[in-house]
Structure formats: structure tokens, C-alpha cells
Amino acid sequence: MANIETCPPLSRASVEAAAHRIKGKTHQTPVMSSRYIDSLASTAQARENLLNSEWNGQEPACPRLHILFKCENFQKIGAFKPRGAFNAILRYEEERKKFLRSSGSESRSLLPIRIISHSSGNHAQAVALAAGELGYEAHIVMPSVSTPAKIAATRGYGATVHFSGSTPQERLAVVDKLMGEEAFENVFVSPYDHPDTLLGQGTLGLELQDQSKILLPDQDLHGIITPCQGTGIQVFGSEPWFEGADDCRRGLCEGKRVEVVRSMSIADGLRTPVGEIPWDVISDPENVKGLFSVTEDQIRDALGLILQQMKIVVEPSSAVPLAVALYNEDFRRLIQNECQVRGLHVYNLGLVVSGGNFDILQLSQMLQ
Amino acid sequence: MANIETCPPLSRASVEAAAHRIKGKTHQTPVMSSRYIDSLASTAQARENLLNSEWNGQEPACPRLHILFKCENFQKIGAFKPRGAFNAILRYEEERKKFLRSSGSESRSLLPIRIISHSSGNHAQAVALAAGELGYEAHIVMPSVSTPAKIAATRGYGATVHFSGSTPQERLAVVDKLMGEEAFENVFVSPYDHPDTLLGQGTLGLELQDQSKILLPDQDLHGIITPCQGTGIQVFGSEPWFEGADDCRRGLCEGKRVEVVRSMSIADGLRTPVGEIPWDVISDPENVKGLFSVTEDQIRDALGLILQQMKIVVEPSSAVPLAVALYNEDFRRLIQNECQVRGLHVYNLGLVVSGGNFDILQLSQMLQ
CATH class of the missing domain: 3.40.50.1100 (Rossmann fold)
Structure with missing residues (x-):
């Protein structure tokens, strides 16, 4: 996700900006x-x-x-979750463009971007959908006890599903492993604990x-x-x-x-x-x-x-x-x-x- | 209902006329x-x-x-049934006005109009609703075995419910009795076997x-x-x-x-x-x-x-x-x-x- 330091405040104006950003996507x-x-x-x-x-x-x-x-x-x-997923990914794109412009560097753009998240429910499908529609690969960590219907739905939107244990720690361990794979520019989309998701x-x-x-x-x-x-x-x-x-x-x-x-x-x-x-x-x-x-x-x-x-x-x-x-x-x-x-x-x-x-x-x- | 002899044919033009008639009601x-x-x-x-x-x-x-x-x-x-109920009652009103105008008589208008029908399901509520919105009393014959929820819903739209046995003959006997009550102008709205209902x-x-x-x-x-x-x-x-x-x-x-x-x-x-x-x-x-x-x-x-x-x-x-x-x-x-x-x-x-x-x-x- 975009750096939390540079995120807009949780204000009405920020929500309005998010609404403008995701217009037509949801x-x-x-x-x-x-x-x-x-x-x-x-x-x-x-x-x-x-x-x-x-x-x-x-x-x-x-x-x-x-x-x-x-x-x-x-x-x-x-469910309402695609609002947050689209806003988070689009905000990341904006920040990335700004960074590339300001640094004059093209180096970050050489690696293929992939979107990574974890969820047992609606957020998994939302990120899979948003990433797919915006042209990115999605990798979603789901507890292996998730219902087959939810796993199938997430895959149905084109995401690769990775399984984990069901505690938050076990989920995050698999996320960390994916985030560490250096052949990609890995972008994490938080299910709820990030302003860009919340503003969406x-x-x-x-x-x-x-x-x-x-x-x-x-x-x-x-x-x-x-x-x-x-x-x-x-x-x-x-x-x-x-x-x-x-x-x-x-x-x-x-x-x-x-x-x-x-x-x-x-x-x-x-x-x-x-x-x-x-x-x-x-x-x-x-x-x-x-x-x-x-x-x-x-x-x-x-x-x-x-x-x-x-x-x-x-x-x-x-x-x-x-x-x-x-x-x-x-x-x-x-x-x-x-x-x-x-x-x-x-x-x-x-x-x-x-x-x-x-x-x-x-x-x-x-x-x- | 309006006299079946004077009813419009089951044609596209008749359906268009019905759509115009019930516009805003459904x-x-x-x-x-x-x-x-x-x-x-x-x-x-x-x-x-x-x-x-x-x-x-x-x-x-x-x-x-x-x-x-x-x-x-x-x-x-x-359910779609209010379309037929509104069309049937409104068509009756039109025919009645025509009749009064042509005969120069006011005699039919002296008795209070009441709308009568029979149904165990959606049509009961549809007639109750349409009659109520058009300012008439509704009397609905329902089989006494109808679910309490359906009886309550029909009453909820202001209709008086009369009970009957569950065969068509038993239902129609109660309808006939109501239709024979001479203190009213009794108008029957057929659940399906009348062009005005069907056109609606x-x-x-x-x-x-x-x-x-x-x-x-x-x-x-x-x-x-x-x-x-x-x-x-x-x-x-x-x-x-x-x-x-x-x-x-x-x-x-x-x-x-x-x-x-x-x-x-x-x-x-x-x-x-x-x-x-x-x-x-x-x-x-x-x-x-x-x-x-x-x-x-x-x-x-x-x-x-x-x-x-x-x-x-x-x-x-x-x-x-x-x-x-x-x-x-x-x-x-x-x-x-x-x-x-x-x-x-x-x-x-x-x-x-x-x-x-x-x-x-x-x-x-x-x-x-």
C-alpha cells in the first residue's frame, strides 16, 4: 500500500477524493x-x-x-469491499508515479508489480477483482479452512491463492514470505488497517x-x-x-x-x-x-x-x-x-x- | 370487472393502453x-x-x-399482481363512467362500490392494495387453510377477509354470496381469467x-x-x-x-x-x-x-x-x-x- 506517512487524513475531503478516484470501478x-x-x-x-x-x-x-x-x-x-481495494491500489499507483517522476528514476518500474493480501472472506475477492481489472496479478493468502466456495470465488477473479494456518500470525508469515520474493514489486493491500482501504x-x-x-x-x-x-x-x-x-x-x-x-x-x-x-x-x-x-x-x-x-x-x-x-x-x-x-x-x-x-x-x- | 364483451383484445396495443392506465400506480x-x-x-x-x-x-x-x-x-x-389488479379496477371505472354518461342515469352511482375477489396468495394482497389506493373497500375470499402471514398481509392493506373451503367451488360460493348483497355495487376482480387482469x-x-x-x-x-x-x-x-x-x-x-x-x-x-x-x-x-x-x-x-x-x-x-x-x-x-x-x-x-x-x-x- 502507499506509505502510511504520506496518506491523506481520515476526513470528508479525503473520502471525496477516494470517491472520485474509484468512480466507474464500483x-x-x-x-x-x-x-x-x-x-x-x-x-x-x-x-x-x-x-x-x-x-x-x-x-x-x-x-x-x-x-x-x-x-x-x-x-x-x-459486498462493499471493492471500494477499499480499488482505492488502495489506485492510490499506490499515484504515489508510485509521483516517486518515479521526482526521482527521475525508472529502476522501480523494471519489476512486475503484484498485489498481495490476506483474507478469509470478502476482501479476498475484492482484491482479486480490483487487481485483475487494473491489470495486476493478485496473490491472496487464505486460511486453509476457508470454505471451498470462497476459495473458488477468489480464484474465479483470477487470483493465485496461497494457504496458511488460521491465526493472524500464521497468515502474516505467508504474506511476509511472498512480500520477500525479490523478482517482483510486491504491493500489500491491508484488509482494514490502512487509511487508503478505510477511505475507499x-x-x-x-x-x-x-x-x-x-x-x-x-x-x-x-x-x-x-x-x-x-x-x-x-x-x-x-x-x-x-x-x-x-x-x-x-x-x-x-x-x-x-x-x-x-x-x-x-x-x-x-x-x-x-x-x-x-x-x-x-x-x-x-x-x-x-x-x-x-x-x-x-x-x-x-x-x-x-x-x-x-x-x-x-x-x-x-x-x-x-x-x-x-x-x-x-x-x-x-x-x-x-x-x-x-x-x-x-x-x-x-x-x-x-x-x-x-x-x-x-x-x-x-x-x- | 368490466363486461368481458366490451374488453379490448389481447394485443400489444391493449397492453400499451394498460401500461398507460396504471402508470404511477405500480x-x-x-x-x-x-x-x-x-x-x-x-x-x-x-x-x-x-x-x-x-x-x-x-x-x-x-x-x-x-x-x-x-x-x-x-x-x-x-409480486407482479398489482399490475392486473389496478388495470382491472381502473378499466371498470372507465366503463362505468361511459355507461353513466351514455345512459344519462345516475342510478348506478347511488350504491357504494366494493371490490370482491378470491385468492390464496399474491392476488389477494394485490386487490387489497389496489382497491385501497383507489378509495374502495375490498372483500377477499381466502381458503381458511391460508397461512396466517398471508391473511395478515391482506388485512394489512385494509381488506376484509372472508373464509371459505379450499376447492374452487367452495371459494366461488362465498364470492357469489358477497356479489349478491344488494346494498352495494359489487365489482368482481378475477385472479387470472379476464382480459383486464391479463393485460395488466x-x-x-x-x-x-x-x-x-x-x-x-x-x-x-x-x-x-x-x-x-x-x-x-x-x-x-x-x-x-x-x-x-x-x-x-x-x-x-x-x-x-x-x-x-x-x-x-x-x-x-x-x-x-x-x-x-x-x-x-x-x-x-x-x-x-x-x-x-x-x-x-x-x-x-x-x-x-x-x-x-x-x-x-x-x-x-x-x-x-x-x-x-x-x-x-x-x-x-x-x-x-x-x-x-x-x-x-x-x-x-x-x-x-x-x-x-x-x-x-x-x-x-x-x-x-
């Missing part, structure tokens, strides 16, 4: 809504539903919510904001629930609660990042702990207004609602923000309060859904 | 494609796949197909044709697989094979409409036999170029592909046309032959998918 995905889900979200939960929760015996909140689903399940590869992913927030201006011409988009960053809009984080997957929320309570998580939450895209750079963003209250977690049953219910009412297939992780909007009383009270304080008739809430990490058998078992 | 639904599904459809089947079929030992066909999915799962109520449904073919001109500016849409009618485009019919649900194909062989079908195919929207008016259209070889059936396993495979690759939820019946395109060798040979004879590089095939008749538990069991 799809502008649609924004959808469901009257049924809006009415459900705008109705107080039954008191019985709160019986076994921390809100037992309390008055259920009744916010008025209009939810805009940003459908990144229709993005290339079925951030473009979906910008796109949602632009689309919401068209969909809601006289209104604002008031908030979004997602890990991505935004400006002028309230941003909320959401996590599974199961087996400690709520590492961000716990990290905020304890004042430092939780570095190890071992959760088998059905929201498999949200099992790993938050990276260092995202943590710096999330732990700043200027950026993220709150972090909320939900139970596995709540994730399952929200997933069923999205399938049934919106007729779109999303991965379980993508149901976590909707579960927060529907079932987390802390969040719902906060929104109810926002509406009162700001005199809003309805709170327009954006949610990003992604569909890449989805196995049909697993999904059908989950819904039984 | 959504223009998106058209989607999948590179993965196209490459699958354009690859010859393995010979082993034909082992237990009528094509055992024969050379598998290898047509080149580009498939356009017309996504009526994103239509109001999740036909608007989706027109819409697909218009959209394909934008998506494929220098090419034609060569064919569609669907029960709806079209002009200038080859139309193919598709059915489940299980327990005799291929009644159209059998009817064509025997030279007369099959009137009774008892099939429990997973394609539950295609279990009933074809209606009289649709039969007149389908049995004319000018209209429908061929009828093809597929097995339950093939329907299940095609359904899984749509969910996994396209990230959209459709009802099992909607997977039948894709199953024909992927697995029916008679169809595939015919397309291969068309390409050769007409010198086509690729055959552009439209498929209509609908998502209304979808139960999440049933679906997840089906996919196991």
Missing part, C-alpha cells in the same frame, strides 16, 4: 426502504420482549424511524448521503449505523453481543482497545476485534455517538425481516444494525430523545447491508 | 443480470447430469445466453422490452420465458414437471386444456391448471413457441443460484424459468439452433421473477 448501489420495517421500528416493543433484558420493567421507547438500506449486497462481489470503504457513506438528498429532498439523513465514518451525520456503531463480540463497546468502557475476541456469533463478519486505525476513529466521541450490541436471536429476527420484507439476501452481519434499530432500547430511547429535542417528525436512519459472506446452507439452518 | 422494477449465471447457462451440461433424463446419451447443447431478470419481487406487495400483467413484458432497449442498445431481446404475452419476441412457457403440474405442455400434446391438477410442487404458484383465456393464448403456436418442464431438484438448484449469486429473494415458482434455461435440453438445443440460424452471437433471454409467495421457514427447509 457500482452505485441502490437505496431501499420497507414501509413494513419502518412501521415496526416506529412501534414500541412489547413489555414481554424486554423481560430477560437489562431493560426489564422499563417503559419501551417509541422513536419514529425511517430506515434507508444502502444495498451493498448489489456491489461487485456482493467510506465512499459508501458519501454515496448514501448523496442519494438520500434525492430520496428525501426536504429532509436530512439524521444518522447511520455502520462502522464507516461520516460528517454532519450522527454515526452509531453496532456489534453482536455473543461471546464478547461487542469488543468496541467493551473497549470504550475499559478505555482501551480489546485485542483478542473468540466469538462464534452468526454475524461472522463481525467476529474479529476492531483494527487499530478504526479504533482510533471509533473511540473518538466526535466520530461515533454510541455503540450498541444485540443478541443472536435479535440478529436472526432482523435477518428474517430483511429477507421476507425487502426480498434481498444479505449476510448475517448486515442484520446487526437493523437489530439495534428494532431491539436495543438504549438506542431507541436516544433516537426518541433526539426527535423530541430537535423537533423531528421522523428520524431518517441509514443502514449499510452487504451480502458477500453468505452460505446458502448456513443461512437456511440459521433461519429454522 | 413500480418500474429493475432488470438485473449475473455474469456467473450467464456463464453457467452458456456452458454445456455434464453428460452425467443427463443420465436419468430423457436426454441420456445425447450430446448436451451449448447455447450462448445472456439472461435479463425482470425483478418483480421488488414490485409493490413483492402483460405490462411487465412491455416494461422489460423498453428497459432492454436501454440495457442492450444495439441488440434485441430475443425471447422471454414467462406465461405473459408479448409481440416481436419469442415467448416460451415453463412449468414444474412434478405430479402433473406440466398441464399446459400435456394439454398441447392432447389437444385440449387439462382442467384438474393435483400437484404439490415446491413451485406453489404454478400448481393450479392454466385458466381458459390464458389457455386460448398459450395453445396458439403464434403466441408461445414452446412449453418446457423441469424437475423439483432443478427448481431447487435454480432457486439457490438466484439467492446466492443475485442476492435477491424470489419465490420457488420464479426459479422455474431459470431451471428451464439451465437444465432443459430441448430448450437449450432450440436456443443453440436459433443462434446458428439467425447468426446471433448471444441470445438475450428475459425472465420474470416474483417474490410474493415466500415463506421463510419453507424456503429454508427447501434449501437444506
